[in-house]
Amino acid sequence: DVVMTQSPLSLPVTLGQPASISCRSSQSLVYSDGNTHLTWFHQRPGQSPRRLIYKVSNRDSGVPDRFSGSGSGTDFTLKISRVEAEDVGVYYCMQGTHWPRTFGQGTKLEIK
Amino acid sequence: EVQLVQSGGGLVRPGGSLRLSCAASGFTFTSYWMSWVRQAPGKGLEWVANIKQDGSEEHYVDSVKGRFTISRDNAKNSLSLQMNSLRAEDTAMYYCARGGAAPTDWGQGTLVTVSS
Numbered sequence: 001d002v003v004m005t006q007s008p009l010s011l012p013v014t015l016g017q018p019a020s021i022s023c024r025s026s027q028s029l030v031y032s033d034g035n036t037h038l039t040w041f042h043q044r045p046g047q048s049p050r051r052l053i054y055k056v057s058n059r060d061s062g063v064p065d066r067f068s069g070s071g072s073g074t075d076f077t078l079k080i081s082r083v084e085a086e087d088v089g090v091y092y093c094m095q096g097t098h099w100p101r102t103f104g105q106g107t108k109l110e111i112k
Numbered sequence: 113e114v115q116l117v118q119s120g121g122g123l124v125r126p127g128g129s130l131r132l133s134c135a136a137s138g139f140t141f142t143s144y145w146m147s148w149v150r151q152a153p154g155k156g157l158e159w160v161a162n163i164k165q166d167g168s169e170e171h172y173v174d175s176v177k178g179r180f181t182i183s184r185d186n187a188k189n190s191l192s193l194q195m196n197s198l199r200a201e202d203t204a205m206y207y208c209a210r211g212g213a214a215p216t217d218w219g220q221g222t223l224v225t226v227s228s
Contacts, residue, residue, distance in 0.1 A: 054216075100174070106157070
């Protein structure tokens with residue numbers, strides 16, 4: 001199985017400051033069609049996950065442009081340019097290239 | 113508006129069975145892979161199963177193979193997860209989601225508790 005490793009697991013951030021989460025996969029996530037199925041989700045306490053970014057860097061509709069995704073192959077990053085209060089919660093990366101699909105352990109973002 | 117409305121969770125004894133359902137609306141159901149993802153209490157997300165648009169292909173995480181069956185009824189725009197031989201470690205919130213490789217919309221979740 002492809003292991004997805006996120007860091008850090010805990011991320012205290014001051015409001016208005018940037019934040020960055022790393023996600024590394026144990027195998028390349030480039031699919032045979034050339035797409036890289038690396039997705040980022042955000043989950044607030046008591047809520048269902050919400051997709052933020054798909055195929056590494058494509059922001060979903062309604063996702064603020066302070067969120068950006070980057071990376072390639074096995075190394076990916078989610079960046080928040082200026083953290084706002086509503087950004088608290090847990091962020092997960094997920095690979096959709098290989099079976100079984102696998103998630104990272106999650107990164108808990110909190111406000112300092 | 114995309115809606116995924118789940119039902120069917122509850123308390124079941126070890127070794128028992130449960131069937132989860134997910135009613136889909138607001139999109140063309142037959143155009144999408146569908147997924148089940150679970151989350152044990154206080155833990156992270158775990159992918160459980162996927163099913164192709166026409167039901168011709170299914171995939172499962174190893175821990176549920178042979179015990180869980182994903183299915184869909186395209187005439188009724190519904191997704192199901194039949195769970196047999198349930199174990200304590202299957203206790204989790206179960207989510208249905210639209211899409212396979214990168215699930216977009218998620219249901220509200222339904223809690224499955226396996227306990228004697």
